[in-house]
Amino acid sequence: MRTRTPRRSLSSAMLTTEDAEPAGGPRHTRVTRAGHNGAVSTAPALLAISHGTSSPAGQAAVAALVDAVARALPDVVVRLGHVDVQQPDVAASLDALPDGAPVVIVPLLLSAGYHVRVDLIEQTAGHDGVTIAPALGPDPRLVDALLSRLAPLAPAAGDAVVLAVAGSSDDRANEDCREIGRMLGARLAREVTVGFLAAADPRLDVAVASAADHAERVIVADYLLAPGYFHDLAVRLAAGAPVAAPLLGDDEPPAALVQIVVDRYRAAVRSPD
Numbered sequence: 001m002r003t004r005t006p007r008r009s010l011s012s013a014m015l016t017t018e019d020a021e022p023a024g025g026p027r028h029t030r031v032t033r034a035g036h037n038g039a040v041s042t043a044p045a046l047l048a049i050s051h052g053t054s055s056p057a058g059q060a061a062v063a064a065l066v067d068a069v070a071r072a073l074p075d076v077v078v079r080l081g082h083v084d085v086q087q088p089d090v091a092a093s094l095d096a097l098p099d100g101a102p103v104v105i106v107p108l109l110l111s112a113g114y115h116v117r118v119d120l121i122e123q124t125a126g127h128d129g130v131t132i133a134p135a136l137g138p139d140p141r142l143v144d145a146l147l148s149r150l151a152p153l154a155p156a157a158g159d160a161v162v163l164a165v166a167g168s169s170d171d172r173a174n175e176d177c178r179e180i181g182r183m184l185g186a187r188l189a190r191e192v193t194v195g196f197l198a199a200a201d202p203r204l205d206v207a208v209a210s211a212a213d214h215a216e217r218v219i220v221a222d223y224l225l226a227p228g229y230f231h232d233l234a235v236r237l238a239a240g241a242p243v244a245a246p247l248l249g250d251d252e253p254p255a256a257l258v259q260i261v262v263d264r265y266r267a268a269v270r271s272p273d
Contacts, residue, residue: 044102044131045077046265047093049120050225051109052085058228059086061248062108068258073265083107083115083123090123094130102129104268106261110137110165110180110225113173133264138179141256142247146184146221148254149244153219160215161188162207164234164243165223167196174200180223192221197230197237205237212241222246 048069050062063080070078081093088096090105097103105124107116112135124130136142146163155161163184165177178194185192195207202210204220211218220238224230224246235243247257 043076044104044129044269045079045097046073047090047097047103047105048078048080048261049090049093049105049107049109050080050082050086051115052082053226053228054085055226055228057250058226058231058248061226061246061250061253065108065248065253065257065261068253069261072258072262076265083119090120094124094127100129102131104131104133104265106133106264106268107135108225108261109135110142110223111135111168111173111176113168113170117170117172131268133268135176136257136260136264138176138183139260140183141260142180142223143183143187144256145247145254146180146223146244147187149247150219150221153242153244155188155219156217158216160211160218161185161190161192161221162195162204162211162218162241163192163221163223164195164197164204164238166230167199169199171200177223184221195220195237197233203237204234205239208238208241217241220244 046069048066053059053062066078066080070076077097079093079096081088081090083090094103105120107120109116116132116135120132124132150161161184163177163181165174165180167177168174174196177196181192181194193202193207193211195202195204197204208218208220218238218241220234220241220243222231222234222244224234226246226248231243231246247254
């Protein structure tokens with residue numbers, strides 16, 4: 001879902017910049033400003049909006065992702081803001097950008113739930129030139145990242161795999177997560193059960209207990225963007241079953257995840273309406 005809303009200005013507490021795709025550029029007013037490399041840029045800014053977390057490790061992991069995106073797009077102004085928990089929020093991020101500057105918001109969210117469908121639209125109201133790109137998932141490249149995180153757990157043929165997801169009051173977001181579970185199952189050649197951490201059923205502890213009834217071992221794939229409250233909850237609810245790391249950690253952000261963010265931005269620049 002791509003949404004275009006009015007907009008007046010923009011920014012965030014995160015730094016850097018990215019390279020815009022010139023072909024089929026935005027149909028809104030262009031403004032010039034300095035990019036990450038000091039050159040003058042006419043590309044829309046990229047405002048990456050995360051959920052926000054109180055976890056220092058989670059904050060650092062998300063910041064590292066945005067830094068990597070900025071390096072991939074050196075001629076675009078890139079900022080990081082948050083829809084909840086952390087500052088700057090969406091409104092403050094937008095207000096920090098030059099008045100009238102076009103901006104693409106890329107939600108750093110794995111599915112299109114309430115934050116994408118409601119919060120971002122409400123929080124960008126009154127700001128001209130804002131395009132909201134789709135959420136990061138579902139995308140087959142996220143399955144690549146999940147498999148990379150599962151590899152240290154050495155999944156065996158007799159293991160059951162449960163996919164831990166945050167859960168949403170919007171079942172369309174839950175279905176996005178179930179689709180990732182189906183994609184992961186296809187890659188692992190086994191059924192993958194989805195276990196929710198909130199808002200939907202089955203809850204992760206129930207899914208793990210059920211899987212343990214017919215498997216030699218249960219391992220939990222962690223479909224969460226970064227360390228924080230939900231990852232800690234997943235470890236507790238897994239009741240001793242090994243839990244893979246979230247998609248982002250203290251290592252280099254997965255190249256596939258960086259590319260998804262870049263692709264969401266570029267697609268929005270090509271087709272802002």
